[in-house]
Amino acid sequence: MSIGETTLYNEQTRARIAWYYYVAGLTQQEISDKLGLPRARVNRIVGQLRADGSVVVDIRLPLVSCVELEERLKTAFGLKLVSVVPSADDDEQQRRMLGDAAGVVLDSLLADGQCIGVGWGRTLIASIKRLRERELKDACVVSLMGGLTKGSETNTFEVSTELARTLGADCYYVTAPIYCPSAESREILLTHSGVNEVMARAKQADIALVSCGDLTSRTKLTAINTVNEQLPQLEKDGAIGEFLGTFMGADGDPVNHPLNRKVIAMPPADLKAIPHSFLISGGLYKAEVIRAILHKGYVNCLVTDEAVARRLLSPENRPKTSNRKAAATA
Amino acid sequence: MSIGETTLYNEQTRARIAWYYYVAGLTQQEISDKLGLPRARVNRIVGQLRADGSVVVDIRLPLVSCVELEERLKTAFGLKLVSVVPSADDDEQQRRMLGDAAGVVLDSLLADGQCIGVGWGRTLIASIKRLRERELKDACVVSLMGGLTKGSETNTFEVSTELARTLGADCYYVTAPIYCPSAESREILLTHSGVNEVMARAKQADIALVSCGDLTSRTKLTAINTVNEQLPQLEKDGAIGEFLGTFMGADGDPVNHPLNRKVIAMPPADLKAIPHSFLISGGLYKAEVIRAILHKGYVNCLVTDEAVARRLLSPENRPKTSNRKAAATA
DNA sequence: GTTGCCAAAATACAAATGTATTATACTGAA
DNA sequence: TTCAGTATAATACATTTGTATTTTGGCAAC
Numbered sequence: 001m002s003i004g005e006t007t008l009y010n011e012q013t014r015a016r017i018a019w020y021y022y023v024a025g026l027t028q029q030e031i032s033d034k035l036g037l038p039r040a041r042v043n044r045i046v047g048q049l050r051a052d053g054s055v056v057v058d059i060r061l062p063l064v065s066c067v068e069l070e071e072r073l074k075t076a077f078g079l080k081l082v083s084v085v086p087s088a089d090d091d092e093q094q095r096r097m098l099g100d101a102a103g104v105v106l107d108s109l110l111a112d113g114q115c116i117g118v119g120w121g122r123t124l125i126a127s128i129k130r131l132r133e134r135e136l137k138d139a140c141v142v143s144l145m146g147g148l149t150k151g152s153e154t155n156t157f158e159v160s161t162e163l164a165r166t167l168g169a170d171c172y173y174v175t176a177p178i179y180c181p182s183a184e185s186r187e188i189l190l191t192h193s194g195v196n197e198v199m200a201r202a203k204q205a206d207i208a209l210v211s212c213g214d215l216t217s218r219t220k221l222t223a224i225n226t227v228n229e230q231l232p233q234l235e236k237d238g239a240i241g242e243f244l245g246t247f248m249g250a251d252g253d254p255v256n257h258p259l260n261r262k263v264i265a266m267p268p269a270d271l272k273a274i275p276h277s278f279l280i281s282g283g284l285y286k287a288e289v290i291r292a293i294l295h296k297g298y299v300n301c302l303v304t305d306e307a308v309a310r311r312l313l314s315p316e317n318r319p320k321t322s323n324r325k326a327a328a329t330a
Numbered sequence: 331m332s333i334g335e336t337t338l339y340n341e342q343t344r345a346r347i348a349w350y351y352y353v354a355g356l357t358q359q360e361i362s363d364k365l366g367l368p369r370a371r372v373n374r375i376v377g378q379l380r381a382d383g384s385v386v387v388d389i390r391l392p393l394v395s396c397v398e399l400e401e402r403l404k405t406a407f408g409l410k411l412v413s414v415v416p417s418a419d420d421d422e423q424q425r426r427m428l429g430d431a432a433g434v435v436l437d438s439l440l441a442d443g444q445c446i447g448v449g450w451g452r453t454l455i456a457s458i459k460r461l462r463e464r465e466l467k468d469a470c471v472v473s474l475m476g477g478l479t480k481g482s483e484t485n486t487f488e489v490s491t492e493l494a495r496t497l498g499a500d501c502y503y504v505t506a507p508i509y510c511p512s513a514e515s516r517e518i519l520l521t522h523s524g525v526n527e528v529m530a531r532a533k534q535a536d537i538a539l540v541s542c543g544d545l546t547s548r549t550k551l552t553a554i555n556t557v558n559e560q561l562p563q564l565e566k567d568g569a570i571g572e573f574l575g576t577f578m579g580a581d582g583d584p585v586n587h588p589l590n591r592k593v594i595a596m597p598p599a600d601l602k603a604i605p606h607s608f609l610i611s612g613g614l615y616k617a618e619v620i621r622a623i624l625h626k627g628y629v630n631c632l633v634t635d636e637a638v639a640r641r642l643l644s645p646e647n648r649p650k651t652s653n654r655k656a657a658a659t660a
Numbered sequence: 661g662t663t664g665c666c667a668a669a670a671t672a673c674a675a676a677t678g679t680a681t682t683a684t685a686c687t688g689a690a
Numbered sequence: 691t692t693c694a695g696t697a698t699a700a701t702a703c704a705t706t707t708g709t710a711t712t713t714t715g716g717c718a719a720c
Binding site: 011012014015016018019020022023024025026034053054055056057058059060061062063064065085086088089090093094096097100132133 | 341342344345346348349350352353354355356364383384385386387388389390391392393394395415416418419420423424426427430462463
Binding site for chain 3: 691692693694696697698699700701702703705706707708709710711712713714716717718719720
């Protein structure tokens, strides 16, 4: 069912527990008595129901401060759709809110015959969980970037697989590493029929879902070895963050660094041809990267948090060099 | 905001708490710290959010046993729409589930320009809370029955008022008591222009929402004095329950009892002219009444619980005289 | 049969939540 | 200013929930 976890017990029991717990309002003890299950199991199932999107909550109170920010961002950056959620201190919590909001927006946008390009990141995973399951006709999901060689707990393949499953769509994978050993091997792979075709298909996508990261270890991508050891040099070369595997400077242009010549992913500029391209990212430490991406107009839809929204709208108020890694200063 | 309770604190704080608690997953303590509110208040607000429908949960796992019963009920009684929810031991819990299900069905049915007739009952109140707030154009809500003189905590007026507010519709009230002092006074009131017009408008409704009750004190209507003291005689006259203020026998026909000649409400038979007429009622002790209503074809849509559904589908298996009042047997 | 292994249940305890009670601050009238 | 009266916050405690640990009951290999 979900991405990581295995599903406890059978669907029907889970559904029944959902009703009794979330709708009728029984306690877990009452449910365990009624259904003849150990309370511990009921407890774990209840926990899973929310986590895997089997039970979804809908907040029917608009947050005016967020709605207002959404409007201002639309005009300031010429965006089609913007969703602003409250800010959180914790990354995991922030991702849940961003994912939820993204899911809500996306739910209203998906239709038969569409092609959805998808990047990578924990925020994207969160948003897929919030999507309603469907059986879209003639729809497909395309990965916008290569995979990670060292099996991170969530690889790019899993994101696209899970999205495809949720939508009942076909899935196309970029069967190549996100970073090739060399620029030459990248060229070779890109001429490979398979990779080639998938990348071409990605360009035709109707919707793209992409996240971004900064250069701290909070961002998952920079945690992988290939990137991690390059961080000092990347910073020296003016990189402030990553978007679709590409490292970019404060102006939104890719920096001149070897990794950018080894990356196998859709080039950010190609997103501009996609009708609905989403940047789903939040957390104040990513504000600078987000600003760069919006400034360059790579995307036309945004899901972010309140604090970032305010920062984006404030006059070119450079984010202070907050919790940057104390590495390369040579 | 809601029907009974007064709303704690301001909307915006409530919305923020909803996000942090239900989406981000903060504890109430963390929220109280973050927002600088006493934890007890956060706790009470969280409790209210669910209760008043500001936060709504959506279960995305179908219960096959219920789905199956829905289909069988459709064919067995020639119904347009049926929703079956799990059964509960407690009436309040059962109402929450019935209300939730009714709200979901209704949400997909409501449209501009519609006229919605509404009866009375705690189950109906529960279902209104689940409805999405809207601003329907040219829609109206009409009460299908007179009001209670002795202020019950939830009068018929409040049900229609709240539904109208939720839908952004106009509201028409039957400004008369549900039971007149005499058949004569009833006739006089029915010729009164106001009452008259509203009753006429009710006949034109596109959707009707009605509940029903048995003759025990579990049913709210029988708890009011006028009815309560008549119960022995009603049973003697063959009544098994109440529907739109009218007392009916096991065959679904109104019984010959004075109350039925004093009632100010839409006659059950008039429902047949309404495109979508809902019976929203559950609990095994109401099965007999529900069966009578369905048998007579007064309604074409049903929301009930699993146990009742099974009873309805089982061969004319008279419900055993379970918890009937030990009154009139003379 | 015995043994070892695994999975599921029972148990026990810690954290979070719900609720009542007491304390405090605020308001308006004398 | 004082004094109710009220409303809000602090506190304390009972219940419910979350999680780790122990126990039990198969089941397969020996």
